[in-house]
Amino acid sequence: MIDEEGIKKILVIRRLKCEGCGKIHHELPDMLVPYKRYASRWIEAIINRQTMCCVAVDESTVQRWRRWFADLETYFMDSIIAIKKRLDLKTHEHLSRPHGTALEGIITLLNRKAGWLPALVRMLVNTKMWVQTRSAFLSN
DSSP, X not given: OBOTTSOBXXXXXXXXEOTTTOOEEEOOOTTOOTTXXXXXXXXXXXXXXXXXOOOOOOHHHHHHHHHHHHHHHHHHHHHHHHHHHXXXXXXXXXXXXXXXXXXXXXXXXXXXXXXXXXXXXXXXXXXXXXXXOOSSOOOO
16 A cells, blocks of 8 residues: 555455355455555545645546546446445435536435545445456456
8 A cells, every 4th residue: 555655555455265155355444445556545535636635646646546436436326326225225315316426426325525435445345346447357
C-alpha cells in the first residue's frame, strides 16, 4: 500500500480456506480497494475532487482513478440498489435511482458522506459483485 506521503507499506493479507467450498479467500482490509495500491480514503478523496486532498500521486494516476470510477459508477449504483432489494433493506421508500450525479446517488444509497468507497467495496466484494478491472489476463 502507498500512503498519503508516497511511502510504500507492506501489508500481510490473511488467506483463509473455506471449509464449505474449499476455496482460498483473501481478507481485504477496509483501507484497500482490490488491485489499487493507494489507501481507499485517498482514492475516495480524489474521486470526490476534494481540494484539500494532499496525496503524493501523479496526475496520470488521478485521471486513471477518475476514469475507473466514471466507467463503473452506474454499475455501482445499480448494484447497491439490487443488493438492498435482494436483502430487503428498505432504507428508502422506493429504492430507485436517486436524483443528481451517480456519485451523489451512491453516497445517498450508502448513507455515508465519508467512507463511502470502503462501504461500497465491502458490499460488492461480499456479494461477489465486484467487477474485475485488472488489465493483465490470467491463463489456466
